[in-house]
Amino acid sequence: MMKQLERIKEFGGWLERWEHESSACRCAMTFSVYLPPQAASQQLPVVYWLSGLTCTDDNVRVKAGAQRYCAELGLILVMPDTSPRGEGVPDVAERYDLGQGAGFYVNATQPPWATHYHMYDYVTDELPPLIEANFPVIPGKRAISGHSMGGHGALVCALKNPGMYASVSAFSPICNPVISPWGEGCFSAYLGDDRKAWEEFDATCLVNAGAPLPPALIDQGTADEFLAEQLFPQNLQAACVARKIPLELRMQEGYDHSYHFIATFIGEHLAFHARAMMA
Amino acid sequence: MMKQLERIKEFGGWLERWEHESSACRCAMTFSVYLPPQAASQQLPVVYWLSGLTCTDDNVRVKAGAQRYCAELGLILVMPDTSPRGEGVPDVAERYDLGQGAGFYVNATQPPWATHYHMYDYVTDELPPLIEANFPVIPGKRAISGHSMGGHGALVCALKNPGMYASVSAFSPICNPVISPWGEGCFSAYLGDDRKAWEEFDATCLVNAGAPLPPALIDQGTADEFLAEQLFPQNLQAACVARKIPLELRMQEGYDHSYHFIATFIGEHLAFHARAMMA
Numbered sequence: 001m002m003k004q005l006e007r008i009k010e011f012g013g014w015l016e017r018w019e020h021e022s023s024a025c026r027c028a029m030t031f032s033v034y035l036p037p038q039a040a041s042q043q044l045p046v047v048y049w050l051s052g053l054t055c056t057d058d059n060v061r062v063k064a065g066a067q068r069y070c071a072e073l074g075l076i077l078v079m080p081d082t083s084p085r086g087e088g089v090p091d092v093a094e095r096y097d098l099g100q101g102a103g104f105y106v107n108a109t110q111p112p113w114a115t116h117y118h119m120y121d122y123v124t125d126e127l128p129p130l131i132e133a134n135f136p137v138i139p140g141k142r143a144i145s146g147h148s149m150g151g152h153g154a155l156v157c158a159l160k161n162p163g164m165y166a167s168v169s170a171f172s173p174i175c176n177p178v179i180s181p182w183g184e185g186c187f188s189a190y191l192g193d194d195r196k197a198w199e200e201f202d203a204t205c206l207v208n209a210g211a212p213l214p215p216a217l218i219d220q221g222t223a224d225e226f227l228a229e230q231l232f233p234q235n236l237q238a239a240c241v242a243r244k245i246p247l248e249l250r251m252q253e254g255y256d257h258s259y260h261f262i263a264t265f266i267g268e269h270l271a272f273h274a275r276a277m278m279a
Numbered sequence: 280m281m282k283q284l285e286r287i288k289e290f291g292g293w294l295e296r297w298e299h300e301s302s303a304c305r306c307a308m309t310f311s312v313y314l315p316p317q318a319a320s321q322q323l324p325v326v327y328w329l330s331g332l333t334c335t336d337d338n339v340r341v342k343a344g345a346q347r348y349c350a351e352l353g354l355i356l357v358m359p360d361t362s363p364r365g366e367g368v369p370d371v372a373e374r375y376d377l378g379q380g381a382g383f384y385v386n387a388t389q390p391p392w393a394t395h396y397h398m399y400d401y402v403t404d405e406l407p408p409l410i411e412a413n414f415p416v417i418p419g420k421r422a423i424s425g426h427s428m429g430g431h432g433a434l435v436c437a438l439k440n441p442g443m444y445a446s447v448s449a450f451s452p453i454c455n456p457v458i459s460p461w462g463e464g465c466f467s468a469y470l471g472d473d474r475k476a477w478e479e480f481d482a483t484c485l486v487n488a489g490a491p492l493p494p495a496l497i498d499q500g501t502a503d504e505f506l507a508e509q510l511f512p513q514n515l516q517a518a519c520v521a522r523k524i525p526l527e528l529r530m531q532e533g534y535d536h537s538y539h540f541i542a543t544f545i546g547e548h549l550a551f552h553a554r555a556m557m558a
Contacts, residue, residue, distance in 0.1 A: 009500075009539070009540070011543050062341065065347060221288075223288070255288045260294060263344070264291070
């Protein structure tokens with residue numbers, strides 16, 4: 001059962017918020033979707049946007065300025081939440097980087113997380129058929145993008161599902177979470193002590209293990225306050241170079257980790273995905 | 280003394296937040312300014328943006344998507360706060376529509392507001408020379424715009440200061456606050472019981488009294504939840520028709536009162552101001 005929570009006109013199209021009972025996460029999940037004006041009369045390609053730590057579906061729809069470009073390019077944008085939520089869902093109230101708001105796009109195997117924290121299955125298995133059944137999307141014409149934890153999620157979803165996404169992009173992604181404090185904190189809680197299990201959700205490890213990558217674009221600000229400690233784009237780049245996999249990593253001089261950085265380049269990312277999906 | 284609180288790169292330019300001691304408001308005031316890339320090498324025209332009830336300088340800079348257009352058009356955008364603030368500044372904690380966050384762009388004459396609540400003087404007398412002394416703006420090349428309470432503010436500032444602003448625009452402005460519950464609440468508190476004093480800060484009354492209007496553009500959504508009770512654009516339009524003053528009032532089908540509406544049309548407003556200031 002899909003329940004519409006909100007419908008707001010924007011750039012001639014509609015920004016909607018929906019709630020549904022998720023089988024992957026075993027709770028009610030919320031997502032937003034932007035339907036550009038073209039969606040009133042035709043099927044369109046879809047871009048999935050995965051948000052970062054502490055975000056809900058709201059941040060990107062308010063802060064990124066993406067809807068203007070979606071209206072220009074004829075793209076549907078789907079914006080899921082970053083974790084399961086609700087009273088029955090485990091959380092660590094004092095931590096922004098574990099529990100609700102910090103699903104990390106994995107399938108948790110450890111208590112108390114294993115019941116609900118299946119964001120990887122939610123994004124890759126549950127959401128695409130739900131979107132394709134309920135909105136005017138061209139079946140199979142998908143791209144994926146995200147920011148920070150969500151950039152990690154986008155890369156991992158693309159690497160683990162060859163052929164599923166025509167293209168992948170990321171802003172300031174956590175490229176090597178097995179050595180990032182954010183990644184170590186979530187992976188140890190959700191996946192347990194076996195670091196081999198962590199590597200299944202690490203873009204750099206997946207490339208090193210031979211996973212193929214669709215056309216990929218990464219923007220990383222050089223003034224990003226999390227770059228040195230958390231993100232490690234150079235490790236993903238080195239892995240791609242070693243395996244001769246093309247990766248466009250752009251170090252953007254002077255930009256930080258915020259949505260002001262995303263707003264600056266989201267138009268180029270959406271145009272990149274539109275080209276890949278029309279190809 | 281100007282104190283820089285923040286500096287964030289966006290669209291090749293810089294989004295800055297500043298604090299200064301305001302003589303008009305007798306407290307520290309915060310504003311944001313966006314300097315597009317062109318500002319590094321030349322003087323530019325400036326648009327002042329007045330925000331609505333409950334807002335600070337942050338809402339517009341995060342939600343409107345204006346910086347992209349300012350970078351394209353070569354405009355500086357100045358975003359003041361909506362009221363004086365701080366521990367020594369009167370407030371009504373339980374009300375969003377009176378006190379801090381609700382300065383209404385008037386000069387208060389009544390206790391306890393009269394000491395600090397001089398947002399009209401702040402916007403029209405104090406801020407322009409401060410901006411012109413500290414940023415690369417072309418002296419006198421000014422336009423003003425705003426949303427809701429800030430749309431009211433923009434119209435009133437333009438009407439009361441002929442020649443000061445090359446153009447004025449507004450989204451969902453409170454066009455006739457003397458008969459709007461929001462206006463009545465603030466005007467009675469800030470200005471007292473004499474309704475004649477209120478008319479000095481009411482766009483419709485000012486037009487009726489003969490004030491001239493620079494080139495003016497208003498966008499109003501037809502699905503705006505506050506349209507019928509609070510905004511009265513038809514009264515301003517009737518006043519302008521009666522006095523043969525050109526006013527472009529666009530009723531935008533299906534749009535609400537939110538920043539999603541502003542984001543949709545802010546580019547057209549900024550282009551309108553750029554044309555007027557270049558003329």
